[in-house]
Amino acid sequence: MPTLLVVDDEPSVCYSIARLFGDETTRVLSAGTVAEGVRVFEAEKPDVVVLDLLLPDGSGLQAFEAIRGVSPKQPVIFITAHGTATTAIEAMKRGAFDYLIKPLDFTRVANILRRAFEAAHLMRVPPVVHALEPREQLVGRTPVMQEVCKQIGRAAPQDVNVLIMGESGTGKELIARAVYHHSKRADRPFLAINCAALPEQLIESELFGHERGAFTGADRQRIGKFEQCQDGTIFLDEIGDMPMAAQAKVLRLLQDQTFERIGGRETIRTRVRVIAATNQDLGRRIATGHFRADLFYRLQGVTITLPALRDRADDIAELAHHFLFVFNRELGLNVQGFDPEALACLRAYRWPGNVRELQGVLKEALLRATGGLLLPEFLPPAVRGRADTGPAPAAEPGELNVPALIDELLARGENDLHAQVMRSVERVLFDRVLRATGGHLGRAAERLGLNRSTLRYKLRDTGLTTDKLSAD
Structure with missing residues (x-):
């Protein structure tokens, strides 16, 4: 169970955060002084620490240094009563995860804590071929996956940049984490940024920080991820969607490990390793002027x-x-295995959404299942309708052969053909549009001519995941 430690001498703050996060899935501990906070941390090893800057027996920065001495990559969130507190900014420079300003906005508190728990998990649990935690397992015995594992082993110890290529849903984040956990920087922070999920005007600030007054709304100095992650590893997910202005600054950072905050003149030196990932054809993006060729070569x-x-x-x-075992445990089910025909359906389907789509389909099927076996009728029509058709003739990877699907459904005597065919077509349509818009729900809905709530409903109905969608 994840554990949160709140170190604050105001009981109301500890109580409010405990009410916000303390449930059957999260344990919340509290302390009121530097000494007590350090003692509880050393005894309990919490996943995330929330730390007030002003405590009765000293500065929260003292507790921060003691905590980071024990755990150099520990996510620590500061609380300050002053928006321009220089101590909080100094803590961010030394690697604090974020800081909050009193009076606390608990919507923001919840958002930052969620991201901190996610970061703690990414840094703590390595994805390996045989993992104790099933969700963190790299599954695959085919020669192509064994070669991927060999590449991870060769790349991880070398302090070089890594570029991970692959379609959406293939597991690029798992590979990035495997490289990090087997690297020389495994005892330092690991921060992940989804370049497609951030609005264009905010990504530079998120990565490089900004000075107070640098632009409208910049009411205080912000420390960016590259400065915050000193000596650690930055994972730039969906880097193919990064704006050109940010690409230029990332290129400079890769060349000489220096940058400036937005609106600043001070040259800041950093020592970070960059792992990047994309589902896009960067060669095509370069040809169309949307990605820098020199950055591509630096990332490689x-x-x-x-x-x-x-x-x-x-x-x-x-x-x-593997997913049967994972979801049985998560959902409290006891489905023992697969009917052979159901496995044949899974093998025959082309999986345009890759492993992520397989996860979604199996979770949905298990919730429908009755009895000890997962039968074909528990699978979505689009999946079970292709069991005997083999590879789609003359179709590009991920395309749907609609005439072949219709013929197969007719031959099987299926009813409700309109709903089944439309569901299959929508699955391919939504997957293509989401890939083209980098997972932005708003842009995808606009291109499709649908409102966001309708698109969310249809994505769930077609079995496509919405885990990494951006609402912007």
């Missing part, structure tokens, strides 16, 4: 290309049994 210290699930079909059965 080592390139790891993840195969689509359709290109490692021999792993589908192992993946299916």
